[in-house]
Amino acid sequence: MAEDMTVLAIFVDVRGFTKWSEANEVFINLDSFVEGFFNVLRRRFRFPEFQLKPLGDGALLVRQIPDDLSSKDVTRLLGRALNVIGQVEKDFARHCTEFSGRVGHAADLSLGWGIVRGKVIKVGEDWAGHNLNKCSRLCNEARPFGIVVDRDDFPELPPEGKSLIKQVRRLRGVGDVPVWVSAEIASQFIPRERLREEPEVHVAGTCVNEGSNGELNLIFARRSSERRLFPGKLEGCGGQLRHSESFTDGVRRHFRLELGIDVEVLQDFHTLYEIREPNEPLIPGLRFLCKQIDSREPASANHSEIIRVSEKQFRDMSASDFVGDLKHEVISLLDRYKATDHNLRR
Structure with missing residues (x-):
C-alpha cells in the first residue's frame, strides 16, 4: 500500500x-x-x-x-x-x-x-x-x-x-x-540557458589587440548550433555577473573559464547593452573592450570555433552574423578608442 x-x-x-x-x-x-x-x-x-x-x-x-x-x-x-x-x-x-x-x-x-x-x-x-x-x-x-x-x-x-x-x-x-x-x-562555466543569478546582470568583453603592422585584430567565438539562444552567432565573451563581483572581475573570470585566456579590461571603453527575449525579463549588461595579456591560444568546448579577424574584415561582416547588436556596439567602442592616444601594445 x-x-x-x-x-x-x-x-x-x-x-x-x-x-x-x-x-x-x-x-x-x-x-x-x-x-x-x-x-x-x-x-x-x-x-x-x-x-x-x-x-x-x-x-x-x-x-x-x-x-x-x-x-x-x-x-x-x-x-x-x-x-x-x-x-x-x-x-x-x-x-x-x-x-x-x-x-x-x-x-x-x-x-x-x-x-x-x-x-x-x-x-x-x-x-x-x-x-x-x-x-x-x-x-x-x-x-x-x-x-x-x-x-x-x-x-x-x-x-x-x-x-x-x-x-x-x-x-x-x-x-x-x-x-x-x-x-x-x-x-x-555554465551556459546562461541553465543558470540564472539573482538579480541577473551581464558583463561581456570583446578582445582587440594591435598586430605587428599596427592594424587592430579582434577575437570572436561562434556559438554552437545546438544552443537555444542565438545558435551559430558570433559573440565576444561574457555572461552573468556573480553576487558582489565587480564588472571587470566578471569579465576576466568569463575569459578564463570560457576561452582559457587572461585579459586586461579597458575600463574606459564600455557601453550598455540589453538582452531581450520573448516572455523573459529584460537583462541589462555592460560590454568592455579588452586586450589579451598572455600568449595562449583561445579555445572553448562550448563554441564551434574561435576566429581572429582584422578590423577591416570585421567592419565588412554582416551585422546579422553577430549576437544582438554586437557589431554596432563594438564599432562604437573601437571608434572611441582610436580617437584617444591609448596603445594596445603590451
Missing part, C-alpha cells in the same frame, strides 16, 4: 567513476570498492534513521521527518546533513587511498551531492515522486564535485553551510530551481 511522507532526501554519486572503472586493476576489484563506499554511507548515515538505496556507483538516502518543522529546525536539519557529508567525504578519501594502495591503481575520485526536503510516496521498500526526481537532477548538477541544495526547501544556511553560494539552476523537465552550491560548482 502506498504511503506519502515528508523526507530529507540525499542523492550521492561518485564523480569520474565510469572511465576510472575501465582499468583492468579496477574492474576486477570493483565489487569491493563499491561495497566499501556503501559501507561508508551506512556507517555515517545510520540505520534506521536513514534508509539507503544503492544505485550503481551512487545511492539514495532517505530520512522521514515531521511535516511541521519550524524554520530553525529546518536549518538545523541541513546543518546536520552537511556535517555528516563532511565526515563521509573524509572516509571516502581514505577508502580511495586504501583501495589504490591495495590494487596498484590511483583512485582520484570525488563525490557529488543533491539535497531536498519534501513529500514522497513510499511503496513497499521503495520511494517515488517529484522531489526525488529533482534531487537526482540536483546531484547531477554537482560537477566537478560538491553539494547542491534546494534553496526553497532550505532558505537559511546553518553555520556548516556558510561557504555555499546562491544560484538559480535551470533543470530540464523541472524549470528554474533556486539552489545553494559549493564553491567548486559555482566556479564552473
Whole structure:
C-alpha cells in the first residue's frame, strides 16, 4: 500500500567513476570498492534513521521527518546533513587511498551531492515522486564535485553551510530551481540557458589587440548550433555577473573559464547593452573592450570555433552574423578608442 511522507532526501554519486572503472586493476576489484563506499554511507548515515538505496556507483538516502518543522529546525536539519557529508567525504578519501594502495591503481575520485526536503510516496521498500526526481537532477548538477541544495526547501544556511553560494539552476523537465552550491560548482562555466543569478546582470568583453603592422585584430567565438539562444552567432565573451563581483572581475573570470585566456579590461571603453527575449525579463549588461595579456591560444568546448579577424574584415561582416547588436556596439567602442592616444601594445 502506498504511503506519502515528508523526507530529507540525499542523492550521492561518485564523480569520474565510469572511465576510472575501465582499468583492468579496477574492474576486477570493483565489487569491493563499491561495497566499501556503501559501507561508508551506512556507517555515517545510520540505520534506521536513514534508509539507503544503492544505485550503481551512487545511492539514495532517505530520512522521514515531521511535516511541521519550524524554520530553525529546518536549518538545523541541513546543518546536520552537511556535517555528516563532511565526515563521509573524509572516509571516502581514505577508502580511495586504501583501495589504490591495495590494487596498484590511483583512485582520484570525488563525490557529488543533491539535497531536498519534501513529500514522497513510499511503496513497499521503495520511494517515488517529484522531489526525488529533482534531487537526482540536483546531484547531477554537482560537477566537478560538491553539494547542491534546494534553496526553497532550505532558505537559511546553518553555520556548516556558510561557504555555499546562491544560484538559480535551470533543470530540464523541472524549470528554474533556486539552489545553494559549493564553491567548486559555482566556479564552473555554465551556459546562461541553465543558470540564472539573482538579480541577473551581464558583463561581456570583446578582445582587440594591435598586430605587428599596427592594424587592430579582434577575437570572436561562434556559438554552437545546438544552443537555444542565438545558435551559430558570433559573440565576444561574457555572461552573468556573480553576487558582489565587480564588472571587470566578471569579465576576466568569463575569459578564463570560457576561452582559457587572461585579459586586461579597458575600463574606459564600455557601453550598455540589453538582452531581450520573448516572455523573459529584460537583462541589462555592460560590454568592455579588452586586450589579451598572455600568449595562449583561445579555445572553448562550448563554441564551434574561435576566429581572429582584422578590423577591416570585421567592419565588412554582416551585422546579422553577430549576437544582438554586437557589431554596432563594438564599432562604437573601437571608434572611441582610436580617437584617444591609448596603445594596445603590451
